[in-house]
Amino acid sequence: MELKVDVLLTSPQERAYHTAKDIAKLQSLNGTAPMLRNCEGLRSRSLGDWEGRLAAEVRGTPSPPDAEPLGDLMQRGSLGQLLPSCYAAQLLPVPLMVEENAVWNGYYRE
Template sequence: MTTIYLARHGQTEWNVTGKMQGWGNGELTESGIRDAHSLGNRLQDISIDVIYSSTSKRAYQTAELIAAERTAPIIKDDRLREMSFGDWEGRLREEIEIEFATEYKAFWETPHLYERNSGELFADVAKRAEEIYKHIIAKHPSGTILIVSHSIFLKILTAYLRNLSLDKLFTQTYLGNASLTKIHVTEGIPEFIFEGDRSHCEE
């Protein structure tokens, strides 16, 4: 059996101001740093064999804060990055909603029908989510893995594990900053133990 923990990065300045991040990056806030430390403390008695992280700074820094004094290696992989939002990145959600009303509505309500010529489509992210998951499971048929990534990427990954179609993507549990999800994978079958838990975080 392989145990997989999924963690979303800590809160960033862009999260607070309502900016779309994607491949862009807002710096971790003081709260985001504290929550990452708290998540590390929550996991301190669990032996983690390896940590996989998105190459985005906010995720990699969160992984480092969680790891603290652990000897487990941190492996950065571009496939764990957030969905690219193209020319929406760094812009306020409320501005995007006004200027790109149809596309923005499709993004949140009908992701399987969302289309733009800038950034990635949900299907693009689903492809790399499946690819990196299969890579990690093949490499670690047993043991305990921590994956640090981003909200939409993690939703797409969990949808894949549940065999959910993209139109059901946002019906899943909300994954807040520094949230933790635990999954057991036995003979290729994933079982969700808990999801999106933030009991270790300051509110």
């Protein structure tokens, strides 16, 4: 089964953008390449003072006060928030979203 993607929504993080770019390049071999769009809602959770530290160093300690609350991440990362916020009022037949830890695809209809 071949999946044709019209628009790739990607996290602003470089590794996610490069993955999306590779997907677009592969699809362009079979026709037209999808548009790439950065979507701020797909960025990783800000861990505040924990940024760059090993999990073993912070395990069992309370989240730092400057970390993004998990509820905020879940809110901005939900499909109901992502698609409208990235493409207000546009119809996307088959969006494919690339973030560092997951690739989601689905249908969005107004």
